[in-house]
Amino acid sequence: MINRIFIFIPALLIFTFNVHAQIKIGGSIESGYYKAEGTQSIEQNDLFTGLDGLLGYNYKNENRKGSIKFRVRPEFYGLNNQLSTLKLRGDVSYFQNEKAFTWGINLSDQKYDVKSDNFNLTYNTFILSGNYESYVNGRLPLNIVLGYGYQDIGYSGEQNLDLFFGDIKLFQPLDENLKIGYGAYIENFSITGRSIYNLINSDEENKGRRFGPEISFNYLGAEIINFDYRFLFHNSDFTNSPSIEHWFRLVAGKLITSRFSVFVLIDYYIRNFKYKNNADKYSYLLYTTMNFDNRIFLKLGYEFNDNIELYIRSGYFKENLYSSKYNFDGWNALIGVDLSN
Numbered sequence: 633m634i635n636r637i638f639i640f641i642p643a644l645l646i647f648t649f650n651v652h653a654q655i656k657i658g659g660s661i662e663s664g665y666y667k668a669e670g671t672q673s674i675e676q677n678d679l680f681t682g683l684d685g686l687l688g689y690n691y692k693n694e695n696r697k698g699s700i701k702f703r704v705r706p707e708f709y710g711l712n713n714q715l716s717t718l719k720l721r722g723d724v725s726y727f728q729n730e731k732a733f734t735w736g737i738n739l740s741d742q743k744y745d746v747k748s749d750n751f752n753l754t755y756n757t758f759i760l761s762g763n764y765e766s767y768v769n770g771r772l773p774l775n776i777v778l779g780y781g782y783q784d785i786g787y788s789g790e791q792n793l794d795l796f797f798g799d800i801k802l803f804q805p806l807d808e809n810l811k812i813g814y815g816a817y818i819e820n821f822s823i824t825g826r827s828i829y830n831l832i833n834s835d836e837e838n839k840g841r842r843f844g845p846e847i848s849f850n851y852l853g854a855e856i857i858n859f860d861y862r863f864l865f866h867n868s869d870f871t872n873s874p875s876i877e878h879w880f881r882l883v884a885g886k887l888i889t890s891r892f893s894v895f896v897l898i899d900y901y902i903r904n905f906k907y908k909n910n911a912d913k914y915s916y917l918l919y920t921t922m923n924f925d926n927r928i929f930l931k932l933g934y935e936f937n938d939n940i941e942l943y944i945r946s947g948y949f950k951e952n953l954y955s956s957k958y959n960f961d962g963w964n965a966l967i968g969v970d971l972s973n
Contacts, residue, residue: 654690654691655687655688656687656690656972657686657687657688658686658970658971659683659686659970659971659972660683660968660969660970660971661682662684662966662967663679663682663967664679664680664964664965664966664967665677665679665964666678666962666963666964666965667963668961668962668963676709676710676715678709678710678714679710679711680964680966681708682707683707684703684704685703685704685705686703686972687701688701688702694729695728695729696728696729697726698724698725698726698727699723700722700723700724701724702721702722703719703720703722703723704718704719704720704721706719707719714748714749715747715960717744717746718744719742719744720742720743721741721742722741722742723740723741724737724738724739725739727763733765733766734763734764734765734766735763735765736762737761737763738759738760738762738763738779739759739761740757740759741759742755742756742757743756743757746953751787752787753786754785755784755785756783757781757782757783757922758782758783759779759781760780761780763776771805772803772805773802773803773805773811774801774802774803775799775800775802775803775813775815776798776801777797777798777799777800778799779797780796780797781795781797782794782795783920783922785920790825791823791824791825791916791917792823792824792835793821793823793919793920794823795821796819796820797818797820799815800816801813801814801846801848802814809851809852810853811850812847812849812850813847813848813850814845814846814847815845815846816844816845816846817842817845818843820839820840820841822837822838823837823838823840823919824837824838825838825917826916827916836914837917838869838914839869840867840868840869840871840919841867842864842865842866842867843864843865844864844865844876845862845863846861846862846863847860847861848861854886855884855885856883856886858881858883858884859881859882860881861878861879861881862877863878864878866905870908870910870914870918871905871906871907871908872906872907872908873906875903876903876904877901877903877904877905878901879900879901880898880901881898882896882897883897884896892932894931894932894933896929896930896931897929897931897947898928898929899923899925899927900928900950901923901926920953921952924951924952924953925949925951926948926950926951927947927948927949927950928948929945929946929948929949930945930947931945932944939971939973940971941969942967942968942970943968943969944965944967944968945965945966945968946963946966947963947964948961948963949963949964
């Protein structure tokens with residue numbers, strides 16, 4: 633992952649001459665109690681500890697901006713380390729303003745390892761997308777995103793997901809602080825995989841499409857509210873119609889005082905898939921989303937200064953892992969410290 637992202641660094645550094653640049657370093661540690669249930673003996677009431685490290689580089693000038701970010705996050709469930717995860721992620725972005733439009737490129741590369749006493753899972757995810765922003769009739773913002781992604785999952789066999797996606801959204805400003813967006817999302821995907829019990833030396837395949845409308849609500853005032861919703865139809869070789877998915881994302885926050893803040897995060901999807909009779913036999917070919925974290929959190933924070941924040945975070949989490957056969961969910965209550973330069 634790191635090697636692929638470093639290919640982009642020399643190109644980005646060329647653009648940083650005569651522009652404002654900033655190195656970003658941050659980290660956090662949080663610990664507390666969690667209660668979880670799941671498959672494969674993931675059922676515990678124990679101590680959780682998570683660490684988060686960030687190294688970033690931002691730059692901008694009058695008509696362009698870019699960033700490079702690396703993040704590492706180990707997590708430990710239980711005093712005896714019954715379950716642990718390691719998330720490595722790198723992101724590169726570049727945007728440039730032209731006279732009539734703005735264009736940009738985003739790259740994300742991620743590695744996710746899940747280890748327990750009974751199983752190990754490894755994810756490798758890569759997404760490359762291009763952005764186009766302009767105005768319709770000179771006043772309505774239009775955003776178009778086209779991209780490619782792949783995901784490799786290793787467990788009792790292997791699953792490889794390739795997808796091409798498009799996202800188009802038109803925004804309607806209602807006042808200087810509020811705008812509503814309407815759009816559509818479409819994705820074509822192909823999954824190849826092989827079970828360890830398959831004695832035939834060849835991969836099997838599942839092809840499909842996800843598509844549907846989406847809406848968004850963005851408010852920036854005394855409070856911050858960003859809400860996105862997608863209603864997607866899911867068609868594939870192993871599903872019957874109608875198979876649907878709801879995806880919600882909400883980030884809302886408010887400063888209670890000059891130092892106290894409260895934030896709510898919801899990142900959640902609900903599936904209602906109608907599988908064909910042979911789907912259980914081919915679980916290694918069923919669709920596994922690239923975003924398998926479901927979260928509903930409330931966070932209360934206190935800023936000692938611009939560099940140190942103490943916070944309390946509590947809520948619900950659900951990890952939908954390999955083909956929904958391996959998952960765990962529950963509740964937690966954590967205390968953490970966030971440090972940044």
